[in-house]
Amino acid sequence: MANIEKRHIIDSNKLSGEQYFTSILQEAYSHGLLCDSEIESIQLQCIHFLAYKCERYNGGESSSIRVEAAESIMKSNLYTIGLYLKSLPDVDFAVSELKKSSASEMYQKGRKLINVRLRSAKHIYNLVQKNKLATPNYSYNSTINEGIKSFFKAYNPDYEAHEIPASIDYQLCNPVIDLAGIEFIQKYLENLFYENAFCRNFDESDIHHLLYGYDKEYKELLVNIFELVLTAALGCSLSNRSVVKLGITAEDIKYIHYELSEYNDHLLALKIRETAGKVLEELNIENLPLGRYIEKSLPKITTNILHAVRTNTLDKTFVSKAIPDLKPGIRFVSGAKMHDENYRKLIDELLVCRHSSDKLALIKEKVKSFEDLEDLLFDAMLNEEEITSVFSILGDVEIAALVRRHPFKSDIQAVDLSEAEMALRQYLKNYIDRLPKGKQKEIFEKADSLIVE
Amino acid sequence: MTFEIMSTPASLIQKQAIEEIQKCNEFTSEYGLALSPSDAARLAETRNIALKSSGRIEFGGGAIHKIIRGFCDSPYISMHNYAETIHELTEIFYYYKNETLDLMSDDDLIKFMKNSFDGKCQGSLELLSGRELANMARNIRYGYPPDYSENQLPDEEDEDGEY
Structure with missing residues (x-):
């Protein structure tokens, strides 16, 4: 009996969330x-x-x-009125309000609601900042630290209430659709808060290792952290492991594949749902809205798992952790740079030097730091032959450091680089190409494990 | 269901504009100037065309009322060229509202137009539009005062044509 709902002539599902006022009028x-x-x-x-x-x-x-400014103001007015109508108990009530009240009255009520929503969004933003994860992912950090902050500075509820003046790069597991203006930001922040709240049940280093296992360059990627963490947690639970550490091995993935390949689509979805319940139980999550948010995220994750099971690519969906810190690293310290005046003198001397052998001798004698050498390769107007002979007096680690800082890129990728930078990268590539294969491999390995300060 | 602004009840705005233009006869009669109802209707139509071509919209009588009030005491306007001049001034006005990037208020723009029309241009609408207002709009866009003379502008290029 609790599910009895009043029937309305207008189906509220047909109404647009973004342009509520216009759609309610149409309906x-x-x-x-x-x-x-x-x-x-x-x-x-x-x-x-x-x-x-x-x-x-x-x-x-x-x-x-x-006209554009007037149209924007009109959209803002309609959005504000729509916000008020949406706040009414039901659609019938909203229609009777449309008949009774004037546009300006409805606008004033909507405008007050925007103020309330704005305060609420600021509060949620504070909460999000508090439960933010410590991750090097750029889009996550820039969205929370700068992107959303700029919204509160730039949002103009009087004339551009429908706009979202924020740069939001971080993609949520459940993206916010069909909402605009303050409603969008509020919903986005709510979702982000739930995602953070779930991820905070795990150790930050475990999340880092999981994402590193997904892609070692994950800090540059537009990935959703929550989705990867929830998928890994489901994987752990499916393979009867403890969820908390997010650790899943290749053997576990084989076992999951063996187990799940027997299910049809419907049963598999049920299994994932049941497993999600176990995950929540194991993590002691009793927060109902968070539970609902996780439930809402399941269809997307289930589809991914289903597809992976059918195509035998489960190892791409369930990611094994990788621990970057275990890899041996070479700490490279550049050394103290020479004084600017001495550097200028050296460059002047090199520019007047006629013979390449003299230039090389001068460089050998005066340059003591890697950074000076790097600057000199740009400033001393050396030709390819001279630069190659400079490379030949360097050790493998220095060459590896150069490779790391000046990696060769194709013409299209290198479109933003200066001419000198492009030339240096080309010469470096030519130099390395002439080295024996074994030596090349050694240099690239060193470049990979280099920790440049 | 449409809320597109360009398709909003034009007739309603038009009617209001004609009424306001005709009301101007009350103070222009002092200078021997008057507009017939058909002149007022044509003027409202000119305003509509000027607004459309400059991508602007106006509610109510708007700027024509201000233009008439500003120019009615000009020595270069008499009954025989009154309607025609106001037509042209209306077109020029909306064009330069855009050219000045909306940085000048209606009153300031009309005041500048009136001073130039009566002064340097000696009643020439071509000079007003093609020289005085064009210079003023450029000054505004470059951040100079409206009446800044071009001769005072610092040389931006040296002899080699380099900045």
Whole structure:
């Protein structure tokens, strides 16, 4: 009996979340709840209200306004009215409100709601900042630290309430769709808060190792951390391991594949759902909204697992952890740079030097730091032959450091590089190509394990 | 269901504009200037065309009322060229609202137009539009005061044509 719902003439699922006001008018008109004259009256009220807002926008200094600016103000007005109508108990109530109240009255109520939503969004943003994960992922950090912060500075609820002036790069597991303006930000922050709350049940180093296992360059990728963590947790539970460490081996993945390949699509979805319940139980998650958010994320993850099982690529879906710190690293310290004046003198000397052998001798004698050598390769106007002979006096680690800092790129990739930089990279590549294969491999391995300070 | 601004009840705005233009006869009659109802309708139509071509929208009578009030005491306007001049001034006005990037208020722009029309241009609309207002708009865009003279602008290029 608890599920009895009142039936409405307008199906609320057909209404647009982003353009609620326009869509409710359309639906009400098509179902005969609003007649022609009522629609015309609402349109006219909106135009009069727009004229008033445009006058305010111009500060009384100009009687005309650019069409784009007026259209944006109109969208903002309609969005604000829509926000108020959405806050009413049901669609029928909203339609009767449309008949009773004027556009400006509904706008004023919507405008007050925006203020409330704005305060609420700021509060959630504070919570998100507090439960933020310590991860090197760039899109995650920049979205939380700068992207959303800029929204609160740039959002203009009076004339651009429908806009989202924020740079949001981090993709959520459940993306926010069909919402705009403050509603979008509020929902985005709520979702992000739940994702963080779930990930905080795990050790940050475990998450780091999991993501490193997914891709060692994950800090540059647009990945959703929560999705990878939840998938790994499901994998652990499926292979009867402890969820907390997120550790899953190649053997476990084989076992999961063996187990799941016997299920049909429907049973597999049920199995994943059941496993998610076990994960929540093991992690002692009793927070209902968080549970609902995880449930909402399951269809996407189930589809990924299902596809992987059918194509025998489960090792791409369930990722094994990799521990980067176990790899031996070479700490490379460049040494103290020479004084600017001495450097200028050296460059002047090199520029007047006629013979390459003299230049080489000078470099050998005066240059004591790697950074000076690097600068010199750009500033001393050396030709390819001279640069190659400089390379030949360097040790493998120095060459590896050069490779690391000046990796060769194709013409298209190197489009942003300066001419000198492109030339240096080309000469370095030519030099390495001439080395024996074994030596080349050694240099590249050293470049990979180099920790440049 | 449309809320597109360009398709909003134009007739309503037009009617309001004609009424406001005709009301101007009350103070222009002092200078021997008056617009007939058909002149007012044509002027409102000119305004519509000027607004459309400059990508702008205006509610109510708008700027024509201000233009008429600003120019009615000009020595270069008499009954025989009154309607025609106001037509042209209306077109020029909206064009330069855009060219000045909306940085100048209606009143300031009309004041500048009036001073130039009565002064340097001696009643020539071509000079007003092609020289005075063009220079003023450029000054505004470059961040100079509106009446900044081009001769005062610092040389931006040296002899070699390099900045």
